[in-house]
Amino acid sequence: TVAAARRTFEDRSWAGISGAERAGVLLRTAQILRERRDEIAYWEVLENGKPISQARGEIDHCVACFEVAAGAARLLHGDSFNSLGDNLFGMVLREPVGVVGLITPWNFPFLILCERVPFILASGCTMVVKPSEVTSATTLILGEILAEAGLPKGAYNVVTGSGRTIGQALTEHPDVDMLSFTGSTSVGRSVVHAAADTNFKKLGLELGGKNPIIVFADADLDDAADGAAFGISFNTGQCCVSSSRLIVDRRVAKEFEEILAQKMKKIVVGDPLDEATQVGAITTSQQNETIMGYIAKGKAEGARLVTGGSQMELGKGTYIEPTLFSDVTKGMSIATDEIFGPVLSSFHFDSTEEAIHLANDTVYGLAASVWSKNIDTA
Numbered sequence: 001t002v003a004a005a006r007r008t009f010e011d012r013s014w015a016g017i018s019g020a021e022r023a024g025v026l027l028r029t030a031q032i033l034r035e036r037r038d039e040i041a042y043w044e045v046l047e048n049g050k051p052i053s054q055a056r057g058e059i060d061h062c063v064a065c066f067e068v069a070a071g072a073a074r075l076l077h078g079d080s081f082n083s084l085g086d087n088l089f090g091m092v093l094r095e096p097v098g099v100v101g102l103i104t105p106w107n108f109p110f111l112i113l114c115e116r117v118p119f120i121l122a123s124g125c126t127m128v129v130k131p132s133e134v135t136s137a138t139t140l141i142l143g144e145i146l147a148e149a150g151l152p153k154g155a156y157n158v159v160t161g162s163g164r165t166i167g168q169a170l171t172e173h174p175d176v177d178m179l180s181f182t183g184s185t186s187v188g189r190s191v192v193h194a195a196a197d198t199n200f201k202k203l204g205l206e207l208g209g210k211n212p213i214i215v216f217a218d219a220d221l222d223d224a225a226d227g228a229a230f231g232i233s234f235n236t237g238q239c240c241v242s243s244s245r246l247i248v249d250r251r252v253a254k255e256f257e258e259i260l261a262q263k264m265k266k267i268v269v270g271d272p273l274d275e276a277t278q279v280g281a282i283t284t285s286q287q288n289e290t291i292m293g294y295i296a297k298g299k300a301e302g303a304r305l306v307t308g309g310s311q312m313e314l315g316k317g318t319y320i321e322p323t324l325f326s327d328v329t330k331g332m333s334i335a336t337d338e339i340f341g342p343v344l345s346s347f348h349f350d351s352t353e354e355a356i357h358l359a360n361d362t363v364y365g366l367a368a369s370v371w372s373k374n375i376d377t378a
Contacts, residue, residue, distance in 0.1 A: 001157045002175050005099045005126040008154030015096050015124035023070040026118050028149035030066035033059065036145070040138055044110055045272045047135040049281030049317070050235055052273050062114035069118030076123060096124035097202060098177035101170040103163070103191075104139065105183045106132035106283055107238040107340075112182050113139055117156070120180075126155045128176070130167050134284055136160045163187065171195060178202035182240075185338075185364065206240060208338040209366030212359035213243035217252045219371040225260040227371065228344065233267055233279050233322045237342035238287070241367040244339065246324075247358045250348040257326055257346060261307040264322040269312060281317040282341065288318040291341030298325045298334040303345070330361060338364065352377065 009015055014022070033040070041055035048055075079092040100120050104112050109131060120127050131139035139158055146156050159166050163183075171179055171194040179201055181191050185208040195201045213231055215224045231243030248256050272280035282288040288311075295309050308323030320342055328335050328345040335345055349355040359368060372378045 001128050001159050002099060002101075002170075002173050004154040005128050005157050006175050008152055009096070009098055009126040013152040014121075014126060014155045019073040019076055019122070022122055022124065023073040025146070025150045026066045026070040026073065026122060029118070029145055029151075030063045030070070032145045032148060033063050033066065036141075037063075040110060040141060043137045043141065044135075045280070047137055047283075048106065048109060049272050049283050051277040051280045053275060053277075054235070054280075058108065058111045062110060065114045066118045069122040072119065073122035098125060099175060100125045100127045101173070101176040101179040101201075102127055102129045103167050103170065103179070103181045103183065104129065104131050106135040107235060107240075109135035110138040110142070113142060116180055117142065121151070121155065125178075126157075128157045128159060128170060130159050130161070130163070130170055133160060133162050168194065172198050174199045176201055178204070180204040182206040184208055207366075208364055209240045209242070210245055210336065210338050210362045210364045211241055211243050211367040212245045212247050212362075212369075214355050214359055214368070214370045215246065215248040215252075215256060216355075216370075216372040216374070216377055217249040218373050218377070220373065221252060221256050221259055224371040225256065225263050227369065228260055229263040229267065229322070231369070232344040233264070233342050236279050236282055236320070237291075237322075238283060238340050240338075242340075243367070243369060244344060245335070245358075245362075246344055246346040247349055247355050248346060249355075250350055253326075253346070253348045257306055257324065261324055264307050264324060267322050269319055269321065270314060271317075279322065279342065281319055285318060287340065288320065291320055291339055291343060294334055294337065294339045294341070294343060295320075295323060298328075298332065298343070298345075301332045301334070303328045303332055303334060306346075308342070330358075336362070 037059045041059050044055040045052050078094045081090045084090050102116055143158050171191050188205045188207040195203055213228050268278040270277045303325040304327045306324040306326050308321035310321050312319035322342045324344050326346040328347055347358050370378045
């Protein structure tokens with residue numbers, strides 16, 4: 001498959017055409033995606049478990065990504081400069097990297113795919129995609145759509161299978177010039193080692209997070225609670241950017257946690273194909289066990305369960321109540337580990353300096369939010 005991508009890259013049938021021509025293929029892709037939106041959203045729900053309304057919204061975002069990339073394809077250019085003196089003239093060419101490997105996760109199978117693919121193609125690169133083995137359908141559907149839109153054969157290739165075998169082989173392959181990986185930090189670390197051991201390929205990595213949401217006493221507590229409830233429940237908390245550590249001013253902590261708990265109790269968890277559902281199913285039984293294991297650890301290590309914490313029995317599927325723990329301290333597993341589920345840990349602070357320290361006290365660095373009406377405080 002890498003050989004097919006290399007042949008297509010080197011025969012110039014994609015890399016050698018104008019940005020305007022590439023833009024045409026990307027715009028036709030966007031149009032077909034728009035026409036097949038409901039079908040693709042349905043497959044996302046079947047494999048991932050996210051609510052159908054959320055899946056449709058994600059496909060709309062994917063359409064936009066292809067349209068933006070189409071514009072970018074026309075605007076890519078190099079530079080020329082004459083600042084080197086009379087005897088020298090400088091020129092920078094902007095050329096495609098070559099064959100790009102793309103390894104995508106199961107939490108946003110189509111969204112993350114489409115945040116990468118159109119821009120890789122816009123630049124004239126060819127690619128090999130390895131989707132998660134549990135959510136491969138929409139990645140394969142995109143191949144069908146790109147072919148219909150006029151993408152040359154061999155420019156977009158899909159290999160399905162496990163990360164341990166297919167993903168590792170892609171990372172180590174000397175004919176892959178760049179690799180984009182989205183997934184856990186531990187696997188990301190092995191990707192860096194594998195790339196270094198072969199051809200020092202360029203890497204784009206989006207890894208884990210244990211993201212703080214800091215709430216000051218002067219914040220609109222109702223608004224902040226909305227943000228916190230959404231931040232931990234969206235996509236059932238299966239987001240690298242989930243706001244999973246609540247850091248709240250001790251003076252309002254009790255009041256805020258009560259407001260937040262009431263909002264979390266109202267979240268509609270259930271059948272992902274029901275239009276009213278806000279939070280769907282946990283994607284895999286393995287991930288479900290991992291989340292429930294962390295909830296058990298939270299209780300065992302002395303955190304106070306404010307709301308949630310239980311498996312929901314809905315007849316079929318795996319569903320977990322949005323869960324809030326309070327009195328969390330830094331030594332607890334739920335304080336340090338990325339759970340990747342709807343479990344929020346609450347810490348209390350007495351000073352701005354302590355809030356900053358708590359926010360930065362993590363091996364991860366990805367997302368954060370601050371809630372205050374005072375812009376100087378924020």
